[in-house]
Amino acid sequence: MSSRARVIVMNSALGPLDYRVPHGMAVEPGSIVVAPLGPRQLLGVVWEEDRLKSEHVGDNRLRNLLGVADVPPIPAPLRRLVEWTADYYLSPLAAVLRMTMPSSSALEGQKLVVEYRATGAVPPRMTPQREQALERIGDRQGLVRELATIAGVSDAVIRGLVKTGAIEGVEVDLDSPFPEPDPDHAPPELSTDQAYAAGILQGAVAAGAFEPFLLDGVTGSGKTEVYLEGVAEAIRRGEQSLILLPEIALTEPFLKRFTARFGVEPVAWHSGLRQSQRRRAWRQIASGQAKVTVGARSALFLPYKKLGMIVVDEAHETSFKQEDGVHYHARDVAVMRGRFEGCPVVLASATPAIETRAQVEAGRYRELKLPGRYGPAQMPAIEAIDLLAEPPERGRWIAPKLVTAIDATLARGEQVLLFLNRRGYAPLTLCRTCGHRFQCPNCTAWMVEHRLINRLSCHHCGHAIPTPRLCPECKEEESLVACGPGVERIADEVAALWPEAKTAIVTSDTIWSPAKAAEFVARMEAGAIDIVVGTQLVTKGYHFPNLTLVGVIDADLGLEGGDLRAAERTFQQIMQVAGRAGRGTKPGHVLIQTHAPGARVMEALVSGDAEAFYAAETESRRDADAPPFGRFAAIIVSSEDKGEADTAARMIARAVPEVEGMAVFGPAPAPLAMLRGRHRFRLLVHAARSLDVQDVIRDWLGGLEWSAKVRVAVDVDPYNFL
Structure with missing residues (x-):
C-alpha cells in the first residue's frame, strides 16, 4: 500500500494534489477522501498516479489525508468516463467529477430520521383543515414539511394532529434497500x-x-x-x-x-x-x-x-x-x-x-x-392549413378549419391538443402610444407577459415584475398591448370559443414536478380535460387513447433564428406532437397551421416521407461540412463590463493559430448579447472532422491571459447558438 496518494479535490481551479496516507488508513484509486487545503477541508477522489501529471513534491512536504468515506470507491469505468468527458468538453476534471457526488450527506454513515403517518384515530376537535389533511395524506408517510405540502396545509396543522395522536412518528432508516423489480412480473404481449x-x-x-x-x-x-x-x-x-x-x-x-x-x-x-x-x-x-x-x-x-x-x-x-x-x-x-x-x-x-x-x-x-404502431392503432392523418389562404379571424390565432375540426372532435367526446412552443400569454408587450417595449434589464430579451400570475418575466434569467398598469415611458394608462400569442392567449381563445370545454395549460410553469405531471395524466385519463394547450412538454412520452386531434398553432416558429438544426428540430417536434393523436383504437388527425406549406419540412410532415427529408437535410449538412461531417466549437466570452469582454474576445481572435482544416469566425456580439447581466461575445470554430480541435483550442487559449472579470467558456458541439 502506497504511503502517498494523488487526489482530485473538488476545486476546479486546482489540478491534482499529492497527499500522505496516514498509517492505518487504506485508500485505493476511486476512494473518496477528505483532504486539507490551507485551513479548509475538501472532498476529493484518489486517482491513479500514472494517469495524471503533478509537480513532484517530496514526502516530507506532504500533508496527511484527514479521512476516507465509508462508501465504495468511484469505479474505474466511471473514472475513465470522467477523464474522457473533461478532455472532450474542455472542462476541469474536478467539475466533471463533482457530478458523480451530488450530495455530501451520501458519504455519511447510517442515518435514522423520524417520519410521520396517519394512525386512523380521529382527533377530538376536527377542523376543516385537519379533515383535509387526513383525507389527502391517506396512507402516505413523510416529514412534517412533506405531509403539509401534500395536504395543502401549514406545518402547524400537521404538528397539531401529531399532538392529538391522529398522526404518529416512526423511525426510518434512510438507507433501507429499494424493493427489487421482478423481470417476470407481467411480461407484455409483443408484436x-x-x-x-x-x-x-x-x-x-x-x-x-x-x-x-x-x-x-x-x-x-x-x-x-x-x-x-x-x-x-x-x-x-x-x-x-x-x-x-x-x-x-x-x-x-x-x-x-x-x-x-x-x-x-x-x-x-x-x-x-x-x-x-x-x-x-x-x-x-x-x-x-x-x-x-x-x-x-x-x-x-x-x-x-x-x-x-x-x-x-x-x-x-x-x-x-x-x-x-x-x-x-x-x-x-x-x-x-x-x-x-x-x-x-x-x-x-x-x-x-x-x-x-x-x-x-x-x-x-x-x-x-x-415501422408500425402497436396493435390496432394507426398513424394519424396529417394536413397543413395555409395561413395565407385560410387565415384566422382578426384578433384570433386558431384558423377556421381547425375550429371546425375541434367542434367535431368535442362533439364525439374526444380530446384535443393544441401545440404552441411559447410559454406565457404574449412574447412582447408594448405601449401603443409611445412604442415603449418591455425588455429585461439583465438580458437582450423581451419580457414575456404571464397573465395567470400577473407578471412580466424574462425566460432567460428569471427576472420578473408585476404587470404595470401604465407605460413607464409616457405614463399613459390602458395603453399597453400584448403582441403575438403564447399558450395562455390560446387558452383564452379556447375559453371564448368553447366555454363548456374543460381546458388545461401544460408548460414548465404548470408542470414543474413529477407529482404535477401525475395529476395531469390522471385528469386526462379520467376525461376531466377536453382541450390541452401546451408547449413541447406535451410532445413526447404521453399516451392518451382518447386524444384524437392535434392542432399546431404556429408550425413556423421553430424555423426562425438561423440555427443549422432549425428544420430538423421543427420536423422532430411536430412529428412528436402529432404522435400524441390516435394512439388508441380511434383514428387521429393532425392539422398544422403554417405560412409556408411548400417548405421542405412542411411537405415532409404532410407526406410522412421522413426519409426524403432526412436525406436532403443530411446532404445540405455535408455540403456545408456541418455536423456530423464537420465540427463546431463555440468560445463564449462574457463579463459584466462590456469593454473588458470585447477586449478579451479580440485578443483571443488575434491569437487564432493557423491550422489546416480550421476556420474561426468572430468575435461578434452573441445573439443574446447580454445574459444575466453579463455582456457576451462569441467566436465560432469550424473544423474538419479529422482535426483534434480540442487540443488546438487547449493550446490556443492556454497561452493567453485575460482580466479576472472575464469568463471564457468553450462549448464543444454546440446546440444553442444564442
Whole structure:
C-alpha cells in the first residue's frame, strides 16, 4: 500500500494534489477522501498516479489525508468516463467529477430520521383543515414539511394532529434497500417486430459487451416495451440498468409503466428529489442494490457498481445537452459510458438526430426498426392549413378549419391538443402610444407577459415584475398591448370559443414536478380535460387513447433564428406532437397551421416521407461540412463590463493559430448579447472532422491571459447558438 496518494479535490481551479496516507488508513484509486487545503477541508477522489501529471513534491512536504468515506470507491469505468468527458468538453476534471457526488450527506454513515403517518384515530376537535389533511395524506408517510405540502396545509396543522395522536412518528432508516423489480412480473404481449428487436437487445445484454443500438420506431410503436425486455434480462443477471429521460415531467408517467411491468417502481433520479432521497438513491446505486435507475441526464454520472444496459429515451431531444457548467451531451456521453462499462447502449427515438443516423450509416450503431404502431392503432392523418389562404379571424390565432375540426372532435367526446412552443400569454408587450417595449434589464430579451400570475418575466434569467398598469415611458394608462400569442392567449381563445370545454395549460410553469405531471395524466385519463394547450412538454412520452386531434398553432416558429438544426428540430417536434393523436383504437388527425406549406419540412410532415427529408437535410449538412461531417466549437466570452469582454474576445481572435482544416469566425456580439447581466461575445470554430480541435483550442487559449472579470467558456458541439 502506497504511503502517498494523488487526489482530485473538488476545486476546479486546482489540478491534482499529492497527499500522505496516514498509517492505518487504506485508500485505493476511486476512494473518496477528505483532504486539507490551507485551513479548509475538501472532498476529493484518489486517482491513479500514472494517469495524471503533478509537480513532484517530496514526502516530507506532504500533508496527511484527514479521512476516507465509508462508501465504495468511484469505479474505474466511471473514472475513465470522467477523464474522457473533461478532455472532450474542455472542462476541469474536478467539475466533471463533482457530478458523480451530488450530495455530501451520501458519504455519511447510517442515518435514522423520524417520519410521520396517519394512525386512523380521529382527533377530538376536527377542523376543516385537519379533515383535509387526513383525507389527502391517506396512507402516505413523510416529514412534517412533506405531509403539509401534500395536504395543502401549514406545518402547524400537521404538528397539531401529531399532538392529538391522529398522526404518529416512526423511525426510518434512510438507507433501507429499494424493493427489487421482478423481470417476470407481467411480461407484455409483443408484436413480431417488437419481439425480434427485444430478442436482439436481450442477447446483447447476455453477451455483456459494448454495442450501441438505434431503436427507431414510429410514435406509438412500443419502443418502451422493447427496451424494457433488455432491462429485464439485465435484472435476471443481477446487473443494473440506467434509463435516461429528457424531462423531469416524463418521469411520473414512465414510473407507472415500469411498475405495471416489474411490480415495483425503479429508482428515480432528478432535481425534484429531497436530500434524503438523493442520499438513499446514491448509496444504493453505489452498492449495486438499486437495479434500475430512471432519471435526467445527471443520472449518467452516478457510480453504478455493474451496469448491464443504458437506454437514452427520446434520444433526439436537445434537452440532453447541458448548457451550463460542463457542456456535455448526455446522448454521446451515454455511448461512451457504455463503451467503458462494456454494456449495450440503446438510443430510442421516433425521430433520430442526423448525427445518430450518420453513425448507423457508418456501421458504428446497429439499427432496430419498428415501422408500425402497436396493435390496432394507426398513424394519424396529417394536413397543413395555409395561413395565407385560410387565415384566422382578426384578433384570433386558431384558423377556421381547425375550429371546425375541434367542434367535431368535442362533439364525439374526444380530446384535443393544441401545440404552441411559447410559454406565457404574449412574447412582447408594448405601449401603443409611445412604442415603449418591455425588455429585461439583465438580458437582450423581451419580457414575456404571464397573465395567470400577473407578471412580466424574462425566460432567460428569471427576472420578473408585476404587470404595470401604465407605460413607464409616457405614463399613459390602458395603453399597453400584448403582441403575438403564447399558450395562455390560446387558452383564452379556447375559453371564448368553447366555454363548456374543460381546458388545461401544460408548460414548465404548470408542470414543474413529477407529482404535477401525475395529476395531469390522471385528469386526462379520467376525461376531466377536453382541450390541452401546451408547449413541447406535451410532445413526447404521453399516451392518451382518447386524444384524437392535434392542432399546431404556429408550425413556423421553430424555423426562425438561423440555427443549422432549425428544420430538423421543427420536423422532430411536430412529428412528436402529432404522435400524441390516435394512439388508441380511434383514428387521429393532425392539422398544422403554417405560412409556408411548400417548405421542405412542411411537405415532409404532410407526406410522412421522413426519409426524403432526412436525406436532403443530411446532404445540405455535408455540403456545408456541418455536423456530423464537420465540427463546431463555440468560445463564449462574457463579463459584466462590456469593454473588458470585447477586449478579451479580440485578443483571443488575434491569437487564432493557423491550422489546416480550421476556420474561426468572430468575435461578434452573441445573439443574446447580454445574459444575466453579463455582456457576451462569441467566436465560432469550424473544423474538419479529422482535426483534434480540442487540443488546438487547449493550446490556443492556454497561452493567453485575460482580466479576472472575464469568463471564457468553450462549448464543444454546440446546440444553442444564442
